[in-house]
Structure formats: C-alpha cells, structure tokens
Amino acid sequence: MNAEDQHLSTSLYQKFPIKIDRGKGVRVWDTSGKEYIDCMGGYGVALVGHCNPRVVEAIKNQAEKLIVCHMSFYNDARENFIRRIAAIAPRGLSKIFFSNSGAEAVEAALKFSRRFTGKPGIISMSGGYHGKTFGALSATYNEKYRKPFMPLLDNVKFLPYTTTRIDDSINDNVGAVIVEPIQGETGIILPPDGLLQNMREVCTRRGIVLIFDEIQSGLGRTGKMWAGENWKITPDVMCLAKGLAGGVPIGLTLTRPEIVEALRVGEHSSTFGGNPLACAAGTATIDSLNNDNLVENATEVGSYFKAGLLKLKEKHRIVRDVRGLGMMLALELRFDVRNLLLDGMRHGLLMLYSGKNILRLLPPLVMDKETISEALEIMDELISEEEKRRVV
Numbered sequence: 001m002n003a004e005d006q007h008l009s010t011s012l013y014q015k016f017p018i019k020i021d022r023g024k025g026v027r028v029w030d031t032s033g034k035e036y037i038d039c040m041g042g043y044g045v046a047l048v049g050h051c052n053p054r055v056v057e058a059i060k061n062q063a064e065k066l067i068v069c070h071m072s073f074y075n076d077a078r079e080n081f082i083r084r085i086a087a088i089a090p091r092g093l094s095k096i097f098f099s100n101s102g103a104e105a106v107e108a109a110l111k112f113s114r115r116f117t118g119k120p121g122i123i124s125m126s127g128g129y130h131g132k133t134f135g136a137l138s139a140t141y142n143e144k145y146r147k148p149f150m151p152l153l154d155n156v157k158f159l160p161y162t163t164t165r166i167d168d169s170i171n172d173n174v175g176a177v178i179v180e181p182i183q184g185e186t187g188i189i190l191p192p193d194g195l196l197q198n199m200r201e202v203c204t205r206r207g208i209v210l211i212f213d214e215i216q217s218g219l220g221r222t223g224k225m226w227a228g229e230n231w232k233i234t235p236d237v238m239c240l241a242k243g244l245a246g247g248v249p250i251g252l253t254l255t256r257p258e259i260v261e262a263l264r265v266g267e268h269s270s271t272f273g274g275n276p277l278a279c280a281a282g283t284a285t286i287d288s289l290n291n292d293n294l295v296e297n298a299t300e301v302g303s304y305f306k307a308g309l310l311k312l313k314e315k316h317r318i319v320r321d322v323r324g325l326g327m328m329l330a331l332e333l334r335f336d337v338r339n340l341l342l343d344g345m346r347h348g349l350l351m352l353y354s355g356k357n358i359l360r361l362l363p364p365l366v367m368d369k370e371t372i373s374e375a376l377e378i379m380d381e382l383i384s385e386e387e388k389r390r391v392v
C-alpha cells in the first residue's frame with residue numbers, strides 16, 4: 001500500500017491516482033512519464049510556472065548561504081524581498097507582516113483590524129473563501145466547511161456578493177470588511193458594478209478596515225498586478241500567499257502603517273515568518289513577474305483562452321457560462337464536471353473543480369497560446385464526449 005494512503009487520513013483530501021514526479025513551466029509529468037498541461041497550477045500556486053529558472057537559482061543560492069533567520073534579526077534576503085514588495089504594493093500599504101500561508105495572512109488581517117478599531121464585527125461576502133483556520137473559517141461562507149466547527153467567531157455577518165450598497169447592513173460594532181475582489185474557490189465570480197467602490201466609500205467614511213483577500217487573484221493573475229486595480233480600488237489591508245514565493249510556502253499581510261502599529265511587541269508573530277529561503281524565492285518570483293512580462297502575458301494569453309472557451313460555449317449546449325479575467329477563468333456546465341475532470345487527466349489536462357458544475361482554470365502566467373490551443377482541443381473533445389453521454 002502507498003505510504004500516503006496508509007499514514008495520511010484519506011478522509012481529508014480527495015485523491016487522484018496520479019503520482020506527480022516533476023514539472024517545467026506549464027507542464028508536469030507523472031512517474032510513468034505521462035505529460036500533463038497544468039491548468040490547475042497547484043490551486044494557483046504555480047503562478048510563475050513549475051520550477052521557474054529564476055526561482056530555482058535563487059533557492060539554490062540561498063540554501064547554501066542561510067536557511068534560518070528569525071524575524072528578531074535583520075537579513076539581506078528578506079530586505080531584498082521587502083524592497084520588491086514595497087515597489088509593487090498598492091499606495092499606502094507600506095507595512096508588511098510575514099507568515100506562511102493564506103489562512104495565516106487572513107488571521108493577521110483580522111487581528112490587526114480588531115486591535116486597530118477595537119470592534120469585533122466582521123462583514124464578509126456570501127461565497128467568500130478565506131481559509132480554514134478558526135478565524136479565517138469564521139469569514140468563509142461555505143457551510144460545509146463552517147458548520148461542523150461551530151461556534152466560530154461571533155459577529156460575522158455575510159452580505160450577498162450581489163449587493164451594491166453595504167451601508168445599511170453595517171452596525172457600529174463592525175471593524176472590518178473582508179472581500180475577495182474576484183471570488184476564486186466559489187467559481188470565479190466577479191463583483192457587481194459598484195460593490196467595491198461602495199465598500200471603499202463606506203469603510204473610509206465610517207472608519208472600518210477594508211481587507212482585500214488577493215491570495216488567489218493577486219500578483220498578475222487577472223492581468224493587473226492586483227485584482228482591485230480592475231475597479232481602481234485600494235484596500236487598507238491586503239492578504240497574499242499562494243504563488244508569491246514560486247511555490248515555497250509564504251503568506252503576507254500588507255497594511256496601512258497605523259493599523260499594524262496598534263499592536264505591541266509579542267501580540268502577533270510567526271516563527272517561520274520572513275524565512276530567508278522563502279524570501280529569496282519571493283524576490284525571484286517578483287523579478288519573473290516584472291522582467292518576463294508575465295502580467296501582460298496573463299492579459300494576452302488569458303483573453304485568447306477566454307475567447308476559445310466562449311467558442312466552446314457557442315458549440316456545446318451543456319456549457320452554461322464562461323467568465324473571469326486574465327488567467328483566472330471558469331467554465332460553468334449544466335452538469336457535474338467530475339467526469340470532465342477525470343477524463344481531462346486521462347487526456348493529459350489538469351483542471352480544478354469549483355463547486356459541482358464549475359471548472360476553474362488557473363494556469364501558470366508563463367502560459368503560451370499554442371499550449372492553450374492544445375488544452376482547448378482537449379476540452380472540446382471532453383465536452384463532446386460528455387454531451388453524448390448526457391443527451392440521449
């Protein structure tokens with residue numbers, strides 16, 4: 001028996017019978033040598049491609065120099081990374097807190113906001129996903145994740161992501177509003193016109209901290225460095241993780257200075273935070289985004305991909321919707337997409353589930369049009385087969 005199945009709880013992750021051995025750019029290979037186009041991208045973590053050469057080189061060099069350095073000391077690898085982040089951070093978000101995952105980045109955002117405003121109320125959105133630690137889970141909408149662990153944080157209220165005015169739903173107890181500028185996990189859902197603008201206006205007027213969870217949508221994924229730029233909105237706090245360090249675990253919480261400065265020494269910390277290896281990989285990741293023009297590429301190849309998906313929608317009645325921006329795309333079907341997902345693997349294409357009916361596509365930003373054409377051909381074939389099965 002495989003040691004993973006023997007010693008990991010098989011109840012926690014749905015597993016596919018594929019052992020991934022290596023990756024390069026937009027492709028991965030399994031131990032039998034079979035090749036896959038990766039439109040799953042490790043849930044968006046393979047942002048700058050598998051084994052991005054800049055990242056590999058940076059990790060090798062840093063590994064020979066220093067791997068451990070606690071935040072209580074200064075370090076060059078960390079300083080270099082901080083400079084890169086500061087150069088791309090939205091205006092005003094000049095302070096950085098280091099952690100190791102998305103949920104941790106959200107935890108920090110929630111704690112900083114509580115400390116700054118002194119108010120426990122949190123507004124989150126229906127369909128919002130922010131992670132699965134207790135605090136982040138409290139702001140996550142899906143009942144399947146939340147219900148078994150009640151009671152969670154009190155005072156979290158979910159507003160419909162279709163609303164465009166939040167003012168009337170907010171009482172004086174609310175200290176933070178948390179939102180994904182584009183919802184990922186729920187199926188690549190864009191906010192309605194005016195929602196983010198209204199949030200910004202209300203939060204500024206009432207002294208509430210506006211938190212953008214850009215863990216999935218940030219760093220060029222949507223064709224802009226930050227998804228919030230698509231609506232020209234800057235938050236007070238921003239959470240990052242996923243592909244930020246080329247695949248090495250990392251989380252960051254960017255904040256306006258006055259918010260994090262409400263905390264005293266020891267009130268929040270992370271042992272691994274600011275780890276030199278993750279920082280070196282992060283520097284290489286941002287260099288790749290900037291110098292390899294990956295944000296522009298996300299726009300160009302992303303719109304090529306989306307145009308192809310829209311053609312599939314015209315051709316196949318079982319395709320209900322195509323949506324998304326840049327390299328953050330979704331194809332919604334009239335049926336469960338499980339067959340498509342599994343057949344995709346057999347045909348050498350990795351994709352993601354997003355709810356029952358939705359295929360989510362988060363390819364690396366180094367993606368090219370030829371590979372997308374290949375992926376679209378495979379998808380066309382998969383959907384045709386599925387159509388034959390469904391339409392009798």
Ligand SMILES: *Cc1c(COP(=O)(O)O)cnc(C)c1O
Pocket residue numbers: 101102103104106129130131132180184185213214215216217241242
């Ligand atoms: C993935 C994700 C998280 C959680 O990140 P983890 O590293 O799994 O804790 C939070 N928010 C969003 C929007 C995400 O996509």
